[in-house]
Amino acid sequence: MRRPRPAGGPERLTTFSDGVYAIAMTLLVLDVSVPPDLDDAGFHTALRGLVPNLGAYALSFVVLVGFWRDHHRIFRIVRQIDSTVVTLCMFGLGVTALLPFPTTLVSEYGRDPASVAIYSAAVAALSTAHLGLLVVLRRRPWLRTEEPMPEGVWFAADLGSTAVVFLLSVPAALVFGPGVMWAWLGLIPLKTYLGRRTRFPDTDTYAGAPTDRG
DSSP states (O other): OOOOOOOOOSHHHHHHHHHHHHHHHHHGGGGOOOOSSOOHHHHHHHHHHTHHHHHHHHHHHHHHHHHHHHHHHHHTTBSOOOHHHHHHHHHHHHHHHHTHHHHHHHHHHTTSHHHHHHHHHHHHHHHHHHHHHHHHHHHOGGGBOSSOOOOHHHHHHHHHHHHHHHHHHHHHHHHHOGGGGGGGGGHHHHHHHHHHHOOOOSSOEETTEEOOOO
């Protein structure tokens, strides 16, 4: 197997990634607002109208937190990066930065199947990018630290379950309507189970450097 030239350590990439996730999470809240100078009736109507916005905000915030956590779990075992790792990360971060847009579509046009399909496609793409990172690191051991990898099958299943559910939601939303969003709740017990089966190194390691608890 051709061994690509490493492009250095992962520290700058992980710092940049943290910034993108933080900005994307912050942008989600921009859709949650009430117009000024409303009378009592208009104020209460506006508050009721915020329910879809708050629901979409909560959903996307939880999604981004989960992906940010997975990103850190993956990079705990990274010692060096190469062009493939950078490309996959940039693709994933591009989708991350874009996620506030499909979130707005779901909050404003949640009854339109196309909005749910677009949101599902974005989440599936981000999950696929993380799964690709895990595959690359498994096939290129020179990029990893000496710490053992997490249980590959279970961690891959954890990442892949999100990709599969949301990818299938794209045609399902177009055929059956936006009600397919309720199927996403099934990921909660599934990912909880898979997350418990995934074992990580006992020592706290980030970007290849052990941390000092003391």
